[in-house]
Structures are given as structure tokens and as C-alpha cells.
Amino acid sequence: MKKAEMSGVNLFEVATQEMREKMNESVKINSLELENVKRVKAVKLEPTASGLTVIGGKNNQGKTSVLDAITYTLGGGDYKPSNVAREGSMLAPHMKIILNNGIVVERAGKNSTLKVTDPSGNKAGQALLNSFISQFALDLPKFMNANDKEKAKTLLQIIGVGDQLAKFDQEEDRLSNERLAIGRIAKEKKGHAEQMTQWDGVPDSMISASEMIKQQQEILARNGENQKKRERVSLISNQCANAYGVVKDLEARLAEAKERHRQLEEDLKIAQTDAKDLQDESTAELERNIAEIDSINAKVRDNLAKEQAQMEAEEYEKKYDSLSAEINAVRAERLKLLDGAAMPLEGLGIDHGALLYNGQPWDNMSGSDQLKVSAAIVRKLNPKCGFVLLDKLEQMDLDTLKDFGKWLEKEGLQAIATRVSTGDECTIFIEDGYSVDHQGNKTADSDIKPAEMMKKPEPTWEAGKF
Numbered sequence: 001m002k003k004a005e006m007s008g009v010n011l012f013e014v015a016t017q018e019m020r021e022k023m024n025e026s027v028k029i030n031s032l033e034l035e036n037v038k039r040v041k042a043v044k045l046e047p048t049a050s051g052l053t054v055i056g057g058k059n060n061q062g063k064t065s066v067l068d069a070i071t072y073t074l075g076g077g078d079y080k081p082s083n084v085a086r087e088g089s090m091l092a093p094h095m096k097i098i099l100n101n102g103i104v105v106e107r108a109g110k111n112s113t114l115k116v117t118d119p120s121g122n123k124a125g126q127a128l129l130n131s132f133i134s135q136f137a138l139d140l141p142k143f144m145n146a147n148d149k150e151k152a153k154t155l156l157q158i159i160g161v162g163d164q165l166a167k168f169d170q171e172e173d174r175l176s177n178e179r180l181a182i183g184r185i186a187k188e189k190k191g192h193a194e195q196m197t198q199w200d201g202v203p204d205s206m207i208s209a210s211e212m213i214k215q216q217q218e219i220l221a222r223n224g225e226n227q228k229k230r231e232r233v234s235l236i237s238n239q240c241a242n243a244y245g246v247v248k249d250l251e252a253r254l255a256e257a258k259e260r261h262r263q264l265e266e267d268l269k270i271a272q273t274d275a276k277d278l279q280d281e282s283t284a285e286l287e288r289n290i291a292e293i294d295s296i297n298a299k300v301r302d303n304l305a306k307e308q309a310q311m312e313a314e315e316y317e318k319k320y321d322s323l324s325a326e327i328n329a330v331r332a333e334r335l336k337l338l339d340g341a342a343m344p345l346e347g348l349g350i351d352h353g354a355l356l357y358n359g360q361p362w363d364n365m366s367g368s369d370q371l372k373v374s375a376a377i378v379r380k381l382n383p384k385c386g387f388v389l390l391d392k393l394e395q396m397d398l399d400t401l402k403d404f405g406k407w408l409e410k411e412g413l414q415a416i417a418t419r420v421s422t423g424d425e426c427t428i429f430i431e432d433g434y435s436v437d438h439q440g441n442k443t444a445d446s447d448i449k450p451a452e453m454m455k456k457p458e459p460t461w462e463a464g465k466f
Helices: 003-024 063-075 126-130 140-144 148-159 162-195 209-249 251-276 284-291 293-339 367-381 398-411
Strands: 029-037 040-045 051-057 094-099 104-108 113-117 348-351 354-357 387-390 414-420 428-431 434-436
Touching: 029 063, 040 063, 040 428, 051 063, 051 398, 063 094, 063 104, 063 387, 063 414, 113 126, 140 367, 140 387, 148 348, 148 354, 148 367, 162 293, 209 251, 209 284, 284 293, 348 367, 354 367, 367 387, 367 398, 398 414
Parallel strands: 040 434, 051 414, 051 428, 387 414
Antiparallel strands: 029 040, 029 094, 094 104, 104 113, 348 354, 428 434
């Protein structure tokens, strides 16, 4: 192959590779030209590649019509306005958008016929646009007006942890409901136990009447034995006295009597020793307890019932604490799951199916934070789409608008927005359907004669800066 041919082939390959790389870049709008669409007469705009391009002007001049035209041109029939053509115009609508990947998108004629041309000159259609243009980018309010669950579902779709997080939420809800019920029972049990009567000075267990009567009978038996011993002492004493008399009277039998006497004295000593420290036990307390047994047992029952109630309350409190530990474990797993997920914006999170940003739910976020969250999620949802359309940014003050623009630049995201304003924060203005610059000069050529243009003082504004 000749050198010139080789060079041509190489150049073609390089050009093809460059085209592929360009096609894979995040798609943004390089320029747009609109004529006779809704309120628009003639508008030409080259939005900044990254950051905020603000279309300003007074009310009812055609600002929103510009966004509607972009949405219809790129989004297709689902976004077609009820009346595409400008009222009173003799010319058909014409819309042309050039994207940074080289694709040119046009809608023209009475039926706004779509024409899509790729960088190689080949014709394409809506399917090609749908492959890299996010529907939410064209219709951000659709995301912003969705309910909390739908927003969270979109985010979960992005980070890919929806099923796992749903399981954690269900488990935490189940445990929380169970803990709530257990807590109520524990509180009721504890309150009931505290109100119950507590008696001091009573036995720990119920008293048995038959047992007490048995104890009384045993004491009486022992006392009877003591009495017998006392009677024996008296008997022996009398016998000893009689024997002594017999000795006196019967000296003949003295030896025998003395021996008998001696033996009796020894027995007497033994009997006296046995009986010396004897002390009868009183049955008065047992008799009193027997008489009061029903009253005592009633108090014992009260104490046992209170003890049981306190034990039940403690058991439910332990169950409550155990469930709390399980709930904390589930929450820790959820946090671990979300911490490991690649969020489209730092500070984003999900709690029980609700979207949070820096710990705040959607309705507590500022308007700028809502836009920032929406833009970040929409961008992550389809990374190929590098732009987003925003309407009615007059809700933001200038400082917030400036911060939002810086965030867009940092993220490399293009935003085309409208704002009811004639201030220097605006990139262009729409005056009676025409696009005009800060000096009041029309920025789009048209056969239509413009109305008197908006006159403005010399600005200190620079492109892409606030």
C-alpha cells in the first residue's frame, strides 16, 4: 500500500476513534436555534458547557417556551405541546439543536418532522436520542414532584441496593412493632406491681395449719414427759422419807433399809439432775399463729403475687432491651450498606423508603438543595446525558443561584434554566419571543420584524461568571 493510502487509512481510523470517544462523552447542548414555537419568535443560544445558563426576562415573554421547545425537539412526541406553532405566525415552526457529540437534531415544517443526523452524516431517529437523553433531564419536575417513595426508589435503582435495603426496613419495622408491644406490656406489668400491697414481717411462703398443729402436739408431748419426770422426783422423795422412818422403826431391818435408802438417794440425785434445767416450751405463739393463719397467708399471697409481677415486668424489660439491640444491629447493617454504595451526591441517604440529604427529608430541603439533589440523581440515572432543563429559578436568591452554578460547574453538568429577572445573572433575555443580549441586541436572525428591544445599562457581567 502506498504511503499516501496508509496515511489516509490512519487518518480515517483516528477520526473514527475520535468520533466514538465523542459519542461516549456526556451529551450536552452546544447550540440551539428556535423559530415560531409556542411564544418564541426567534431565539438563538449557545449555553455554557458546564454550569448554569440562565434565560431571563419578564413574565409571558416566551422563556418557558424555549425549554418546552428543547424538550419536544429532543424528547419526542410524549413532550409535544398542544399547539407547537406560534399563534398568528405564517411560518412553520423550526427547531434545531446541535449536541456536543456532533449529532444535529431538527424539527421543522407543519408537522414538526424530526431529522437526526449523526457526525458521519447518517440519518437516525428518536431511538438514537433516547439512548443518551434522560427523560428526567427534559422533565425535572417529574422527579421533583414525585412522592418520597418514588424518589427513593429512583435512587435505589441507581445504587443497586433496593432489595437489601427494603429487607432491612421490613425487619426494623417488625422489630420496632414488637418492641412497642413489649414495652407497653412491661410498663403495664411494672405499674401493676407497684400498686400491689407489700407486707413486712410475714413468712416468705404460705403457712400450713396442719404443720403448726403437729408442732403444737410435739411440744405438748415433750411437756408431758417433763411432767412425768417431775412426778417421779416427788414420788422418790416421798419414798425416801418413808424409808427413813422405817429405818427408825425397824432397826432390825436397818441394814436393808439403809441400802435401800442409799440407792434411792443416788436415784434422787440422778432424777434431780435430769429435771434441774428443764423448762417448758410455750405454745402461745403457735396458738396465736393458728388463730391468725388466714390473715398471714393472705399477706404472704400478696407478697408472692407482687414478687411474680415484678419478675414479669423485669422479663418484659429484658425483652424490650433485646429488641432494641436487634433494631440497632439492623440500622447498623443499613448504614453499612448505604455507606458502601456509590451515591450520586455526598450527603444523600435513604431512611425507611424516604430520600434524605444531609439528614433532611425532601420537604425540609431548601429549593436549591432540592434542585441539586434532583440534578445529581438524574445525571447518575443516565450518565450519558450531561444536561438538565430547569424552569422558574426566581425562587433562588442571587447568592444561592451563584452557589448552585458553581456546583454545576464542579460536577461538569450543563443546566439551561429560566428566571423572571432582567439582572446580570441572566445569560440572555427573552423579549416578546426574541432572544436578546445584555445590550438589547437580537441574537437570532429572522425575517420577522422584532419589537422594540430591551435596553440595558452596560453590564459588568462576563460569560460563565456571576
